[in-house]
Amino acid sequence: MDELKDLILDKAKDRFDRFGFKKTTMDEISRDCKISKKTIYEQFKDKEDLFICLFIRESRKAREIIFARMGEIIDPLDKLIQLVKTATSYFNEDNFLTRLLKSNDDLFSPFLIMKYRCIAEEEVISIIADIISEGKKQGKLRDVDEKVTAYAGLKLFQAFSYMQTMEFCKEKEAQGYYTDVLVDFLVNAIIKK
Known part of the structure; x- marks a missing residue:
């Protein structure tokens, strides 16, 4: 897995762990990563896809x-x-x-x-x-x-x-x-x- 994808997954993990799936937004994850939301969507189809990739990685x-x-x-x-x-x-x-x-x-x-x-x-x-x-x-x-x-x-x-x-x-x-x-x-x- 590349560094960008890992960064996104790490930041998303922190958010999901703290606030759960429902209350976490892609805007918050992009802000935590200091990258655009578009960049996240280039790596993951949507929030559920990101979560699934995180679960598989973990x-x-x-x-x-x-x-x-x-x-x-x-x-x-x-x-x-x-x-x-x-x-x-x-x-x-x-x-x-x-x-x-x-x-x-x-x-x-x-x-x-x-x-x-x-x-x-x-x-x-x-x-x-x-x-x-x-x-x-x-x-x-x-x-x-x-x-x-x-x-x-x-x-x-x-x-x-x-x-x-x-x-x-x-x-x-x-x-x-x-x-x-x-x-x-x-x-x-x-x-x-």
Whole structure:
């Protein structure tokens, strides 16, 4: 991505994070960038396109951060366990992507329609499915449908992280108790016995 596009996305991110999608205008973003609105429209079709590009960029950054924190892990089961632990830790941090995904108000609703959320989830499901497939090839994981299992794992992960609907005990959460429960559940569901 070029410097101009990154500048626009950075300034838009600050605006969206502070005021939400609805209350942010392209005029404000152009003023923050110190460029004309026309220049922004040369890079992005409209405000929603800008927001979608920002979401995709932030999702890719999150994936890079998570995998960098994990390090190189060869064993597929260990890789899945570390992926869940690292991703849970990341999504418990206070960052733009987490705030966006946790948002219960309508500030970001134009983007959070199913079509775009599915695009982001499909990427994650594919990564998890590849790890499961490798584990099956090595004889370490049960013969399960990788895509369906990856989808179920992602939905469970979401329920234990940014889409939590149940109140967790803060002390247990800080100790990683709920992450351990999730990992134990997932491992026992797919490990070959």
